[in-house]
Structures are given as C-alpha cells and as structure tokens.
Amino acid sequence: MSTEFLKVEGLAKTYPGAREPVFDGVNFAVEQGEFVCIIGHSGCGKTTILNVLAGLESASAGHVFMDRREVAGPSLERGVVFQGHALMPWLSVRSNIAFAVRSKWPGWSRAQVDEHVQRYVDLVGLGAAIDKKPSALSGGMKQRVGIARAFAIQPRMLLLDEPFGALDALTRGTIQDELLRICAETHQTVFMITHDVDEAILLADRILLMSNGPQARVAEIVRNTMPRTRTRATLHHDPQYYRIRNHLVDFLVARSSELSHGRAPLQPPEVRPGLAEPEPEPTPTGEGSPVVPLRRVA
Ligand SMILES: Nc1ncnc2c1ncn2[C@@H]1O[C@H](COP(=O)(O)OP(=O)(O)OP(=O)(O)O)[C@@H](O)[C@H]1O
Ligand SMILES: [Mg+2]
Numbered sequence: 001m002s003t004e005f006l007k008v009e010g011l012a013k014t015y016p017g018a019r020e021p022v023f024d025g026v027n028f029a030v031e032q033g034e035f036v037c038i039i040g041h042s043g044c045g046k047t048t049i050l051n052v053l054a055g056l057e058s059a060s061a062g063h064v065f066m067d068r069r070e071v072a073g074p075s076l077e078r079g080v081v082f083q084g085h086a087l088m089p090w091l092s093v094r095s096n097i098a099f100a101v102r103s104k105w106p107g108w109s110r111a112q113v114d115e116h117v118q119r120y121v122d123l124v125g126l127g128a129a130i131d132k133k134p135s136a137l138s139g140g141m142k143q144r145v146g147i148a149r150a151f152a153i154q155p156r157m158l159l160l161d162e163p164f165g166a167l168d169a170l171t172r173g174t175i176q177d178e179l180l181r182i183c184a185e186t187h188q189t190v191f192m193i194t195h196d197v198d199e200a201i202l203l204a205d206r207i208l209l210m211s212n213g214p215q216a217r218v219a220e221i222v223r224n225t226m227p228r229t230r231t232r233a234t235l236h237h238d239p240q241y242y243r244i245r246n247h248l249v250d251f252l253v254a255r256s257s258e259l260s261h262g263r264a265p266l267q268p269p270e271v272r273p274g275l276a277e278p279e280p281e282p283t284p285t286g287e288g289s290p291v292v293p294l295r296r297v298a
Helices: 046-054 093-104 110-123 139-152 169-186 197-203 239-258
Strands: 004-013 023-031 035-039 061-066 078-081 157-161 189-193 206-210 218-223
Touching: 004 046, 004 189, 023 046, 023 189, 023 218, 035 197, 035 239, 046 078, 046 157, 046 189, 078 139, 093 110, 093 139, 110 139, 139 157, 139 169, 169 197, 197 239, 206 239, 218 239
Parallel strands: 035 189, 035 206, 078 157, 157 189
Antiparallel strands: 004 023, 004 061, 206 218
C-alpha cells in the first residue's frame, strides 16, 4: 500500500513576462513521516516550489495533492519557515507565536496559549528574549522565532526554506538535533530546502536534486541509506557518508547545469550512492574492475 502523503505532478512555473519556465515537469512524492530535503543552485526555483506546496503561490501547470486533496490555498495543516523570517515587526516574540497558536486553536484559554508558546520559545533557546520585538533580535534569533512559530502549530507538514541559514554553527547543530528529535517523536513530515549537503545527509531520508533553470526539474532522488540513528558526531565515521556527499557535490558542480533546459528526466530515478557494489570477483588474470557503478533502483 502506498503511503504517499504529498504528491507533486507535472509542476511548472513561468513568471509573467518570462520566455521560459523557471521549472517544468517537476514530479515527486513525499511519504507520511518522511524527511525530504531539496538541493539545487540559487535561482532554480526551490522557494517557488515550496510556496506552491504551501498554497501561497499558484503554479502555471501541474498539481499538488496532500492526503489526496488538491492544495488550493494556505492552511494551518502546513507550517512554513520562510527564507526571510516573515515576522510581524510590531509584535513581540511571544505575540508573534501566540498569534499563530490562537489561529490554530481558537478555543484555547490565555493560560493554555501562554504555556504552549513558552514551550516552543524555550525549545529554540529564546526564553530570555520572549518579550522583545523582532527589531531587537539578531538575524539568527529572528530565524529561530520563525522556527518556533512553525513548530508551535504542530502542522501535518513542515515546509522549511533554508531555516538554519542565518544561524551560527553551534546553534545550528543544537536546532538540527532538536528537529531530528521532534521528527522521531512525532513522525513529522518535512520538506526542507538547504544549500548545505552535510545538513541534508544528517536530516533527510531522501534528497531531491534539482537541475539548473530554465526548465529546471527534480533530476534525481538520492536515498539516504545510512541508519536513521545517525548523529552529527558519528556521521563522518560511516563510509557511506563520503560516497553520498561526493555524489551530491558532483551533481551540484557538474551535472546540474548539463541537465538544464528540460534535459533532466520527467520521472527522476532514485539512486543509492551510499551502498557500494560488492567487490568484483577476481578474474582468472587477477584483474577486477576498479570502476564501481552506481546502483539504480526504480
Ligand atoms: N515574483 C517573481 N517574479 C518574477 N520572477 C521571479 C519571482 N520570484 C522568483 N522569480 C525568479 O524565479 C527564479 C526562481 O526563484 P526562487 O526564489 O524560487 O529560487 P531558489 O531556488 O529558491 O533560489 P535561492 O537558492 O537563491 O533561494 C529566479 O530566477 C527568480 O529570479
Ligand atoms: Mg530560495
């Protein structure tokens, strides 16, 4: 039985006045409880895709279904962390998050809302800044408010647009660990844009590789074959890590541009670069092939 939760079919976007689509023929699906990252060069259309998934922007062609229903507008079932933090500047941290919480649970008492908000503010380490306005916060702190706000409404799907981009390495690590913990606990379904290949390998079950525009596509899907118990501290001890990392970097350096202008396949193949092929049997002359082909599935 398919557990497809989010399904994207033939998605395309041409901005008014543009001659060619930014992307077209974008096809992929996300299963319930799955963590999917998307990687691709700046301008290939990642944020546009995320906005269409959120129901904030319309596509020029194609469809998005969540739980078999077509996405036709924004919903509190999908929590978004924007690339810019998108906070209301006249409201404190507390009120920014409380506003979203009250929209989701209009019947809650003030005490219930307060307690819930406090929990998520503590989660991102902003307890001391809860009554400050966004203008009094650093970029990384604002981003953390956005993260707390998205988590606080406990959406069925989290859509994250480079949510850790403005954070220092230490805070970033702490929040990545926290995100992994929450996802393991709640089976949260996540679609996340990142430029950081290590972050993608740590967090994602599958990594969507997007070719360059115009006519960008999801060109290939990398299955993360490392155990889900991976942590930041142990990741680099697993030989799979280097194979997956090299594969992602090779795509970004060379293949993403070769596959622009609609040269990527419409149905992206799934690959498992982490798994090495078994050592070839030595031939009678003692020569084995040193070239390890990628294992392709689907
Ligand atoms: N409102 C708009 N009007 C016209 N063109 C737009 C608009 N928004 C985005 N674009 C163009 O569409 C393309 C994709 O933009 P998008 O923001 O989705 O890229 P991205 O992959 O998220 O890039 P980055 O990694 O830099 O965030 C870009 O070439 C951009 O200039
Ligand atoms: Mg973007």
